[in-house]
Amino acid sequence: MKKGILLVNLGSPDSTKVKDVRKYLDEFLMDERVIDIPRWKRYLLIKGIILNTRPKKSAKAYKKIWWKEGSPLVVISERFSNKVADKLDIPVALGMRYGSMSIESGIAQLVKRGVEEILLVPLYPHYAMSSFETVVEKAKEINRKKYPTIKMDVMPVFYNNTDYIKVMSANLKRHLSGFDYDHILFSYHGIPERHILKSDTTNSHCKIDGSCCDTHSKAHRTCYRHQCFETTKAIAKTLQLKEGTYSNSFQSRLLKDPWLKPYTDFELEKFGKEGVKNLAVITPAFVADCLETLEEIAMEGEHQFKSAGGQEYKHIPCLNDNDDWVDVMVNWVNEWVGEPVNI
Numbered sequence: 001m002k003k004g005i006l007l008v009n010l011g012s013p014d015s016t017k018v019k020d021v022r023k024y025l026d027e028f029l030m031d032e033r034v035i036d037i038p039r040w041k042r043y044l045l046i047k048g049i050i051l052n053t054r055p056k057k058s059a060k061a062y063k064k065i066w067w068k069e070g071s072p073l074v075v076i077s078e079r080f081s082n083k084v085a086d087k088l089d090i091p092v093a094l095g096m097r098y099g100s101m102s103i104e105s106g107i108a109q110l111v112k113r114g115v116e117e118i119l120l121v122p123l124y125p126h127y128a129m130s131s132f133e134t135v136v137e138k139a140k141e142i143n144r145k146k147y148p149t150i151k152m153d154v155m156p157v158f159y160n161n162t163d164y165i166k167v168m169s170a171n172l173k174r175h176l177s178g179f180d181y182d183h184i185l186f187s188y189h190g191i192p193e194r195h196i197l198k199s200d201t202t203n204s205h206c207k208i209d210g211s212c213c214d215t216h217s218k219a220h221r222t223c224y225r226h227q228c229f230e231t232t233k234a235i236a237k238t239l240q241l242k243e244g245t246y247s248n249s250f251q252s253r254l255l256k257d258p259w260l261k262p263y264t265d266f267e268l269e270k271f272g273k274e275g276v277k278n279l280a281v282i283t284p285a286f287v288a289d290c291l292e293t294l295e296e297i298a299m300e301g302e303h304q305f306k307s308a309g310g311q312e313y314k315h316i317p318c319l320n321d322n323d324d325w326v327d328v329m330v331n332w333v334n335e336w337v338g339e340p341v342n343i
């Protein structure tokens with residue numbers, strides 16, 4: 001069977017125009033795994049309220065980080081995908097969960113090139129129903145409905161994979177060189193707290209307050225918070241970071257529900273007020289820089305920290321198209337080519 005790879009990331013609007021941002025947010029926020037409320041309520045909330053105000057605000061934010069080639073997230077994902085393709089003997093396609101360059105067009109490209117067996121690679125290190133799971137469900141739906149003869153495997157999450165931790169640690173170390181940090185904040189994309197309970201396959205292990213995350217459980221195969229904490233622990237261990245010089249937080253809240261805590265913006269202010277002088281912020285939930293890292297963390301975050309009294313601030317870039325990261329992905333794919341893996 002001829003094999004091929006489909007890399008999938010989140011996607012961006014086609015441009016920074018408010019109408020394009022609205023179209024993108026419409027698709028994104030109408031996803032039942034992102035805004036997980038009954039369909040009629042989601043319809044009223046998103047189409048009736050959020051889409052009247054959010055697109056203008058988001059378009060302004062996108063304008064601050066947009067590149068002449070397009071959205072950083074998409075451009076970086078293309079560069080990564082091209083580099084991976086150059087090092088493999090099998091076809092590689094790129095798809096996005098929302099916006100243009102869809103998962104469907106990615107699968108179609110592979111099929112056109114004769115592929116009969118696809119390895120789906122969600123470009124998320126951690127499992128969340130609003131990221132990894134929605135990519136897998138969408139791809140499987142297209143697979144089932146349009147390409148039922150194509151076999152599809154899924155690359156598992158890699159939050160604690162030795163090779164991923166190695167490249168993340170090396171990237172952090174390289175960017176910290178010459179920066180005399182007092183503290184490193186590991187800021188992960190947040191999710192609503194209730195998603196932790198919804199994704200608990202044991203229906204009993206996970207607790208809202210996080211007291212569960214250090215107790216071994218098969219629930220952790222789909223526990224976003226546990227997986228984020230494990231990534232931090234593994235990087236801290238690799239780099240021998242001193243206890244007390246690093247911590248976790250969760251960013252990018254939307255709407256009024258409680259999200260995973262502590263909140264990044266509150267932490268940035270707290271650090272500034274408490275006398276942390278030099279702060280580094282790393283964003284391991286993202287493999288490619290995007291609106292949430294370039295605007296929220298690198299720009300807004302610096303402002304929040306410094307206005308509260310902080311002095312030096314450094315956002316650590318994501319892995320992006322780093323050659324060592326490309327090699328890691330190529331090795332993982334080659335392992336699959338030899339022996340299929342599945343979650």
Ligand SMILES: C=CC1=C(C)c2cc3[nH]c(cc4nc(cc5[nH]c(cc1n2)c(C)c5CCC(=O)O)C(CCC(=O)O)=C4C)c(C)c3C=C
Nearest residue numbers: 010011012034058073128130131189191254285290291292
């Ligand atoms: C890292 C994985 C991500 C998870 C988990 C996630 C959950 C999640 N996101 C929203 C709402 C928004 N996210 C937005 C941007 C955005 N989100 C991720 C990744 C995850 N989201 C990325 C990579 C990006 C950047 C996209 C880009 O084009 O650069 C946005 C859009 C921008 C904005 O208006 O702020 C929204 C909205 C929810 C509600 C959610 C979980 C329920």
Ligand SMILES: [Fe+2]
Nearest residue numbers: 010189252292
């Ligand atoms: Fe998001």
Ligand SMILES: [Fe+2]
Nearest residue numbers: 212213223226
């Ligand atoms: Fe947990």
